[in-house]
Amino acid sequence: MRASILIGAVAYGLIKYFAGGVCRCSTRLDDLVVVITGGNSGIGEALAFEIAKKGATIVLACRNVEKGGNTKLEILKSVKNYTGKIYVKHLDLCSIQSIVNFSEQLKSEFNEIFALVNCAGVFYHPQSLTQDGFEITLQTNYLGPFILTHHLLPLLQKSVHARIVNVASEAHRNVNVYDLKAVTQCQSEFRSHFVAYGVSKLALILFTKELAKKLSNTNILVNAVNPGNVETPIYRYFPPLSNPWLYALQWPIRIVVVKNPFQGCQTLLHALLTSNRSTGQYYSDCKLSLPSPIAGNDKIASEYYDLTLQIVAKYFNTESEC
Ligand SMILES: NC(=O)c1ccc[n+]([C@@H]2O[C@H](COP(=O)([O-])OP(=O)(O)OC[C@H]3O[C@@H](n4cnc5c(N)ncnc54)[C@H](OP(=O)(O)O)[C@@H]3O)[C@@H](O)[C@H]2O)c1
Numbered sequence: 001m002r003a004s005i006l007i008g009a010v011a012y013g014l015i016k017y018f019a020g021g022v023c024r025c026s027t028r029l030d031d032l033v034v035v036i037t038g039g040n041s042g043i044g045e046a047l048a049f050e051i052a053k054k055g056a057t058i059v060l061a062c063r064n065v066e067k068g069g070n071t072k073l074e075i076l077k078s079v080k081n082y083t084g085k086i087y088v089k090h091l092d093l094c095s096i097q098s099i100v101n102f103s104e105q106l107k108s109e110f111n112e113i114f115a116l117v118n119c120a121g122v123f124y125h126p127q128s129l130t131q132d133g134f135e136i137t138l139q140t141n142y143l144g145p146f147i148l149t150h151h152l153l154p155l156l157q158k159s160v161h162a163r164i165v166n167v168a169s170e171a172h173r174n175v176n177v178y179d180l181k182a183v184t185q186c187q188s189e190f191r192s193h194f195v196a197y198g199v200s201k202l203a204l205i206l207f208t209k210e211l212a213k214k215l216s217n218t219n220i221l222v223n224a225v226n227p228g229n230v231e232t233p234i235y236r237y238f239p240p241l242s243n244p245w246l247y248a249l250q251w252p253i254r255i256v257v258v259k260n261p262f263q264g265c266q267t268l269l270h271a272l273l274t275s276n277r278s279t280g281q282y283y284s285d286c287k288l289s290l291p292s293p294i295a296g297n298d299k300i301a302s303e304y305y306d307l308t309l310q311i312v313a314k315y316f317n318t319e320s321e322c
Contacts (some may be wrong), residue, residue: 011256018257020228021286023266025273030055030083032159033113034272035106035152037091037145038120040067042232043167046261047117047268048086049075054273057084059113061091061102061120093120093144094130096315103151112158115272118145118204119167124193124238134311135186137193141200146207146308147315156220164211164222165271168282172202173292177300184307193237203304205282205295210305212280213298223271224291226284229257230264 034051038044039060048058052075062068068088075086089105092098106113121141130139149164156162175198183199208224215222231254235241240250270286282291294300 014256018259019263020259021266021270022263023270023273023286025270025275027273027275028054029114029272031057032115033057033059033110034115034117035059035061035113036117036119037061037093037148039117040064040071040088042234042261043227043230043264043268044117044119045071046265047119049079050262050265050269051272052079052082052084052086055082055084056114057086059087059089059106061089063090063092063120065090091120091148093140093148094132094136096132096144096147096312099144099148099151100315103148106152107155110155113152113155114159114161115163115165116149116152116156117165117167117268117272118149119165119268120144121167121200121234122237123197123234125196126237127193127196129186133186135183135196137196138183138200138203141197142203142207143308143312145204147312149207149211153220157218160219162220163272164208164220165268166204166208166222166224167268168204168208168224168226168291169197169201170226170284171198172205172295174198175202177294180294180304181307184304184311202292202295203308205291206301206304207308208282209280209296209298209301213301216279221277221279223279224282225267225271226282226289227264227267228259228285230259230261232261232264 029051034056036044036048039048040062048060048071060068060071065088072086072088089102091102122137125137128136130136134143175195179195179199180202183196205224208222212222240246267283267286271283278288282289
């Protein structure tokens with residue numbers, strides 16, 4: 001009897017520990033527009049539910065608009081007294097034309113937006129090139145958000161206060177500057193899917209740092225967040241988790257150490273709502289945290305921003321937007 005109480009108490013303590021931080025901000029988002037990429041699944045979908053409770057008008061930017069429509073219906077059904085609106089719009093980050101079309105549509109329908117949450121992403125995706133000729137994980141997780149963000153800056157600049165939240169990952173710590181250049185310049189010798197993912201997240205944190213510097217005299221705060229390890233469909237390509245037998249073996253441990261999407265969206269929510277006006281920072285478990293030394297390096301951030309511009313400059317005019 002005593003042993004089972006002890007085991008229960010230890011399991012409860014561990015579950016609480018691994019659930020991570022909880023956003024305690026009471027800020028409301030009534031009449032404010034929040035754009036969430038990947039808002040139809042996992043962490044982005046959980047965030048959409050949470051900000052609906054705060055009254056936000058939400059744009060679900062989805063590759064699969066049918067799934068986005070289901071998310072919209074679920075939110076409308078479950079969030080009581082919701083006063084905002086939900087728009088479901090098509091966005092494929094693997095197509096620069098789609099990013100441009102999506103941005104133009106938003107500019108024609110909204111006068112301003114309060115926040116852009118760059119949440120969409122892929123992990124361990126089979127290696128291939130997008131129709132634009134970039135490595136697929138890099139374009140989905142970094143180059144696409146980079147272009148989208150610049151396209152939406154004019155709408156963000158019209159809001160009295162605005163925020164950009166870039167969803168990163170602790171995986172950024174596993175790569176180095178050599179990997180960063182190899183993947184970005186699409187050199188075939190980069191080592192694995194996992195390296196491509198780590199690079200995309202390192203790139204996003206460096207972008208966050210440099211963009212925050214460029215926007216320091218504006219109304220816009222830009223931060224990166226680490227959601228933690230979260231149970232979502234993102235692991236669909238990852239052999240140890242996509243195999244049902246291997247997954248079943250890990251399940252007893254995963255229910256203790258892996259967050260659910262509600263827990264996983266807390267740091268994103270915090271970055272949107274906090275009264276702390278830090279910018280260019282990295283949040284983890286609803287607190288400011290330090291990224292890797294490479295991700296925190298101003299010179300690398302500045303040089304990498306310029307390298308990215310060289311690669312994608314032809315798709316937009318940054319001079320007028322940043
Ligand atoms: N889960 C974790 O443990 C974890 C840990 C650290 C960081 N993250 C980050 O958290 C973010 C959200 O991931 P998640 O875990 O919530 O995974 P998820 O449930 O698979 O959600 C990813 C979302 O991104 C969308 N997406 C993928 N490719 C896209 C494209 N080309 N264009 C537009 N949308 C696209 C997906 O759309 P479809 O529904 O059409 O596939 C989906 O809505 C990602 O940036 C991920 O890297 C997750």
